[in-house]
Amino acid sequence: DIALIEVEQLEQEARRQTQSISEARQSQAEAVAGLLAAIGWVAGSAPTPEGGLDAGLDDSLPPAPPLLPQLEVAIADSVIGAAQVRLARRSALPIPNVTLGADWDDPGAPGKTLSVIGLSMPLPLWHRNGGEIAAAEAAAARAAAQLAEARLTSARLVAETRIRFEEAAGRARFARDSLLPAARRLRARAVQAYQAGETGVLPVLEALRSEREVSLAAVRDLILFQEARAMWLALLGRVQ
Secondary structure (H helix, E strand, C coil), X not given: CCCXXXXXHHHHHHHHHHHHHHHHHHHHHHHHHHHHHHHCCCCCCCCCCCCCCCCCCCCCCCCCCCCCHHHHHHHHHHHHXXXXXXXXHXXXXXXXXXXXXXXXXXXXXXXXXXXXXEEECCCCCCCCCHHHHHHHXXXXXXXXXXXXXXXXXXXXXXXXXXXXXHHHHHHHHHHHHHHHHHHHHHHHHHHHHHHCCXXXXXXXXXXXXXXXXXXXXXXXXXXXXXXXHHHHHHHXXXXX
């Protein structure tokens, strides 16, 4: 026999579960809609997710490359800036122009053809393309400063993303391997004790609530792990 108050408590717990299921369905539908919008999916039904939330949880952290993609871009920009400075400076060098020709109308040598060689030199000699050189030097200095900033930013991103990944993975493993099994054992023991007549229904309800809360926390920890893993792979320029 179950007391009336215990029956009402069981009914109230069932109502709370109904609300939780409705919230879960809503969150799932919103997540799927966001995924379809992010990948531009327009054909047919939504793609089916593969794998569990603990996928990759037991794998080692993929090593970071010597140069991150964004740092490689900054290095390339700096190299281009330096090359443009060299090109601008070379264009400022005075290069003489040589002209070759022939003259048939020299009064001092009638009937003869004289070869003519002309040489021209631009003036002033050492003050040409000053504006282009200054602009190229300014662009190169800016690229060098952006490269130094990119090196610092890359080092910070690697350190922050690595610690986030490692800590999130540790919490997710602890929740999966320790918290969840313990909550399930406590719930099973509470049910066994109730079936044996050793306790009332309240300890069973408390064990069910505790298991639900631990399960929700474990799911959140696994989601945070997957987000940290995705950030690490994106930082390395990898899609999988």
